[in-house]
Amino acid sequence: MLIVMKNNASAEQIHTVVGVVKEMGYDATPIPGGQRTAIGIIGNDGGISSDRLAGLEGVLELIPVTHPYKQVSREWQSENTVVSLPNGTKIGGSDLVLMAGPCSVENEREILDIAHRVKDVGATVLRGGAFKPRSSPYSFQGLGLQGLEFLARAREETGLAVVTEALDPDGVDLVVKYADIVQIGARNMQNYALLRRVGRAGKPVLLKRGISATIDELLLAAEYILAEGNPDVILCERGIRSFDTHTRNLFDLAAIPVVKSLSHLPIIADPSHGTGIRSKVTPMGRAAVAAGADGLIVEVHPNPPKAMSDGAQSLYPDQFTKLVDEVKVIARAIGRNFNPTLQ
Ligand code: PEP
Numbered sequence: 001m002l003i004v005m006k007n008n009a010s011a012e013q014i015h016t017v018v019g020v021v022k023e024m025g026y027d028a029t030p031i032p033g034g035q036r037t038a039i040g041i042i043g044n045d046g047g048i049s050s051d052r053l054a055g056l057e058g059v060l061e062l063i064p065v066t067h068p069y070k071q072v073s074r075e076w077q078s079e080n081t082v083v084s085l086p087n088g089t090k091i092g093g094s095d096l097v098l099m100a101g102p103c104s105v106e107n108e109r110e111i112l113d114i115a116h117r118v119k120d121v122g123a124t125v126l127r128g129g130a131f132k133p134r135s136s137p138y139s140f141q142g143l144g145l146q147g148l149e150f151l152a153r154a155r156e157e158t159g160l161a162v163v164t165e166a167l168d169p170d171g172v173d174l175v176v177k178y179a180d181i182v183q184i185g186a187r188n189m190q191n192y193a194l195l196r197r198v199g200r201a202g203k204p205v206l207l208k209r210g211i212s213a214t215i216d217e218l219l220l221a222a223e224y225i226l227a228e229g230n231p232d233v234i235l236c237e238r239g240i241r242s243f244d245t246h247t248r249n250l251f252d253l254a255a256i257p258v259v260k261s262l263s264h265l266p267i268i269a270d271p272s273h274g275t276g277i278r279s280k281v282t283p284m285g286r287a288a289v290a291a292g293a294d295g296l297i298v299e300v301h302p303n304p305p306k307a308m309s310d311g312a313q314s315l316y317p318d319q320f321t322k323l324v325d326e327v328k329v330i331a332r333a334i335g336r337n338f339n340p341t342l343q
């Protein structure tokens, strides 16, 4: 439930309402807004007797939150959440944000090279896995700490922010030291211990949709992170498992506008994992931007046939340049900016 206060409600009235909610055995979070303050009630599984609350001084109306998730919902917060990174990138506002880089960090020279190339065409965030969640235990598992060090070096040289994955709760502290955004991969979307841990990490989180997750399950996973006190969650549509074998995953384009209406959190699209096929990444990247995605995360490799993971879906740098040129036009046509200026 949300308690909306009148726009002239005093601090004392807000304080009294919070006190009454707590007396009733729930938690209350005041949410200051541009016009008026709302107070969110957490901890109730079912209905709350609203008579007592409706009669308090300064209360305008009571709005039941109709979804199982609360803090991530648009009812809870109508304005978009904008996640700010130290290099000036803002995700969820009017800018279209581009994140790009290899699936895995493979060596220093290559990550530096690709970082410069994607930056030159307008990416502001460098992606690259140092800890890789692989379907087979015999596949390349990532360079670990050394990979994180190479990413940090690339950030120093280019000013790009870094997004990289944490695989388990014990690994979060190390990743947080090096990353600007901690990625939670599709396979871990419902790893609640990990979600709680990144909820306390003090860094933005990129939460990728689970391989068979519904949109509500994605939003509930994000709720775990917000419930621990971290508001900076970026959602990511990366395709879901389907019966068709022509693409690696079924890229759920409609999830983008659906999430936008249900939640105030930013959502970006990953057409690389979403399709698994290089030639399909650009059309789906264009479509995702047209559908309202706040950004794209794209796998780009200097020599995809030699990539240690996900080469088949990695773009050549020139293909990424072309994709950026095209999505710039689409972004502008729907009123978004594309102005990367790194601090
Ligand atoms: C990745 O980003 O390289 C990755 C493993 O993604 P996902 O978790 O979406 O499969």
Ligand code: MN
Binding pocket: 103, 104, 273, 299, 309, 310
């Ligand atoms: Mn990958």
